[in-house]
Amino acid sequence: ERFWDRLQTETYGELISYVMDIQDGNPAGDNAPFFDEFRVDLRLSEPDYRVGVDEETISSLEALHEDLFFETHTLFSLIGGRYQTSLSNPGRVLPFVDPSGAGAPGVARLSLTGKERGNPELLVRTWASEDAEPVLQRYELTPLPVQDSGLTGVVMAAGVEGLDQVRVRVTVPDSIDRYEEFAARSSESGIDRQFLSVELLEKMLASLRRLHDAGMMEETLAWDRVGSLAVDFRLEKDSIYQKTAFLPRSRTPKTTDNPRLTSGDWEYRGQALVQWDSPMSLAESEDLLAKLGSFPGVNAYFLTESYLGNRVWAADFLPPQGGTYISQAKLNALKPTLFVSGREHANEVSSTNHILRLGELLVTDSAYREMLKKVNVVLHPVTNPDGAELAYARQLVNPDHMLHAGRPGALGTDATSGGSSPDPIYPESRARGMIREAWLPDIYLNPHGYPSHEWVQYFAGYSAWARGRRVGPRTWWVPRGWFIPGFSWVEDEENPDYQTAQFAILDSMAAAVTGNEAVHDMNQRLYARYKKYGEQDRDGFTEYFHNGMVVSMRLRGTESIGNGLNSPRITYFSVTTEAPDETARGDWMDLMGQVGLAHTTSTLRYLATGEFEVEREAEAFDQAVVRKFFRVKPVLPPTDDDEKKDRK
Numbered sequence: 001e002r003f004w005d006r007l008q009t010e011t012y013g014e015l016i017s018y019v020m021d022i023q024d025g026n027p028a029g030d031n032a033p034f035f036d037e038f039r040v041d042l043r044l045s046e047p048d049y050r051v052g053v054d055e056e057t058i059s060s061l062e063a064l065h066e067d068l069f070f071e072t073h074t075l076f077s078l079i080g081g082r083y084q085t086s087l088s089n090p091g092r093v094l095p096f097v098d099p100s101g102a103g104a105p106g107v108a109r110l111s112l113t114g115k116e117r118g119n120p121e122l123l124v125r126t127w128a129s130e131d132a133e134p135v136l137q138r139y140e141l142t143p144l145p146v147q148d149s150g151l152t153g154v155v156m157a158a159g160v161e162g163l164d165q166v167r168v169r170v171t172v173p174d175s176i177d178r179y180e181e182f183a184a185r186s187s188e189s190g191i192d193r194q195f196l197s198v199e200l201l202e203k204m205l206a207s208l209r210r211l212h213d214a215g216m217m218e219e220t221l222a223w224d225r226v227g228s229l230a231v232d233f234r235l236e237k238d239s240i241y242q243k244t245a246f247l248p249r250s251r252t253p254k255t256t257d258n259p260r261l262t263s264g265d266w267e268y269r270g271q272a273l274v275q276w277d278s279p280m281s282l283a284e285s286e287d288l289l290a291k292l293g294s295f296p297g298v299n300a301y302f303l304t305e306s307y308l309g310n311r312v313w314a315a316d317f318l319p320p321q322g323g324t325y326i327s328q329a330k331l332n333a334l335k336p337t338l339f340v341s342g343r344e345h346a347n348e349v350s351s352t353n354h355i356l357r358l359g360e361l362l363v364t365d366s367a368y369r370e371m372l373k374k375v376n377v378v379l380h381p382v383t384n385p386d387g388a389e390l391a392y393a394r395q396l397v398n399p400d401h402m403l404h405a406g407r408p409g410a411l412g413t414d415a416t417s418g419g420s421s422p423d424p425i426y427p428e429s430r431a432r433g434m435i436r437e438a439w440l441p442d443i444y445l446n447p448h449g450y451p452s453h454e455w456v457q458y459f460a461g462y463s464a465w466a467r468g469r470r471v472g473p474r475t476w477w478v479p480r481g482w483f484i485p486g487f488s489w490v491e492d493e494e495n496p497d498y499q500t501a502q503f504a505i506l507d508s509m510a511a512a513v514t515g516n517e518a519v520h521d522m523n524q525r526l527y528a529r530y531k532k533y534g535e536q537d538r539d540g541f542t543e544y545f546h547n548g549m550v551v552s553m554r555l556r557g558t559e560s561i562g563n564g565l566n567s568p569r570i571t572y573f574s575v576t577t578e579a580p581d582e583t584a585r586g587d588w589m590d591l592m593g594q595v596g597l598a599h600t601t602s603t604l605r606y607l608a609t610g611e612f613e614v615e616r617e618a619e620a621f622d623q624a625v626v627r628k629f630f631r632v633k634p635v636l637p638p639t640d641d642d643e644k645k646d647r648k
């Protein structure tokens with residue numbers, strides 16, 4: 001309590017002053033992150049107690065980790081609230097709680113690595129003569145308000161690797177630099193942003209060229225497979241104006257080679273590959289993906305880097321392919337696709353293990369290999385590598401803790417946030433969209449997790465999950481077994497097959513989850529306890545079973561299958577699932593692995609045994625014939641022959 005008092009009164013006070021100072025008293029979400037790391041190293045002699053009921057644990061140190069993490073984010077949420085802005089990506093909050101040092105007095109060390117100003121600034125001091133005071137000029141480097149540039153063309157030549165030239169179009173309000181005209185009325189930085197001009201951007205490009213020549217910033221706007229960049233300037237209100245500026249490739253440009261995973265001289269000799277005993281590090285997951293990628297038909301590939309520079313990978317599983325070139329459109333048209341993307345919240349550890357186990361079975365088990373002939377499978381074992389790295393490192397020190405500092409992306413918001421914008425703060429947020437756009441999956445599974453024991457924060461009033469002023473019904477959080485936190489379906493009169501498929505898949509998932517005895521027993525025990533202690537909360541407690549599986553189901557279906565990449569028209573079965581796996585290991589991890597694999601396999605089997613039609617059409621024109629084929633979604637449950645005749 002002494003530590004907490006000082007944190008609340010002194011440390012948080014200093015943190016508030018710092019955040020206000022660097023932003024001249026005017027905090028704005030656009031300036032995020034505000035600091036690099038706020039790190040709390042605590043060594044306290046406080047043991048954890050397992051109470052002997054499943055994974056239930058009493059741990060004051062775990063509670064401190066949670067309080068430090070969530071209360072620090074709450075602080076920024078409250079400052080943001082007061083100034084009507086969102087400060088949701090303040091920086092890395094790292095509560096490192098060390099349980100060693102039994103009997104010794106506690107030690108706390110707090111450090112903040114920050115920045116001098118909310119925005120970068122260019123300072124130029126000019127001396128007129130040796131003894132005179134220098135003249136100081138400031139230029140605020142806020143983002144230029146330029147519209148997204150568009151690729152308008154490429155120049156390429158036969159037999160030459162790469163592109164000779166890439167052309168992009170940039171449209172701005174003005175053609176000439178207005179600084180002289182308005183110099184008396186505003187700052188230079190302000191004028192540039194009010195009247196962004198071709199002249200200014202052209203000079204910037206010329207400056208970059210001089211920097212390249214001097215061997216600086218050579219990877220900026222220069223790529224190894226692009227000869228030169230042509231910028232085609234246009235004006236917003238003048239359709240005739242056109243001017244082109246060129247930037248040739250620098251001497252050491254940015255590489256366009258993607259990183260690759262290799263398994264060296266590793267060979268498969270029938271040994272087990274994927275463990276279900278402990279949480280996986282990034283290195284272990286990458287090593288396994290590399291090994292799986294050495295099997296014929298498996299392509300393990302790089303998607304993007306993360307905010308902290310870790311790498312994001314996925315793997316496509318197909319039967320061994322004969323040809324050199326593979327048509328993505330043909331793969332999508334001929335067979336349905338299952339996409340499983342895990343570890344979005346990276347302290348929810350078990351999904352990486354069971355997704356990779358599914359990958360192992362797809363290449364080593366004959367029943368799974370058989371299903372691969374009918375279904376494309378795409379596995380994405382770690383969505384949030386920065387969180388995974390942190391959660392993995394902390395569970396080595398605090399094996400029984402929930403470790404929510406490893407849950408979101410590096411700065412405190414979800415690692416998928418901003419994923420649909422062209423330039424998100426977390427590059428890793430784009431990974432799922434890249435896969436969904438390429439594969440148009442029929443089924444998308446997003447396995448999550450939650451604490452395996454009651455979540456308690458002493459200093460937040462014994463509640464949990466408080467990140468702001470308002471708290472919801474999940475503020476008490478007792479495990480309730482494996483469940484689906486939200487299920488929606490479509491009741492589209494014109495497309496009734498969608499609803500049929502959605503419930504048939506849900507039914508097969510329920511059968512798989514309730515059919516595993518060890519998993520079913522665990523679910524029954526945890527659910528009974530949840531009901532016993534939760535029922536009194538009339539606002540928060542809800543109960544619904546679908547064929548014996550806990551599902552938080554919408555009250556009614558939506559009326560249309562909709563349109564667009566993420567609509568049920570494309571992906572008609574899309575669920576998040578919750579396993580009590582924070583932080584699972586040993587037998588508990590094995591149980592989490594079993595339920596994870598059971599539910600992913602049930603959907604794979606559904607697609608492999610279901611029925612669908614591939615339709616072929618041909619049309620003749622004057623001199624040509626157009627042939628097309630396409631697959632009619634959704635995949636429906638198998639029918640016996642009589643029924644089939646009825647349907648036709």
Ligand SMILES: [Zn+2]
Pocket residue numbers: 344345348448449
């Ligand atoms: Zn989650």
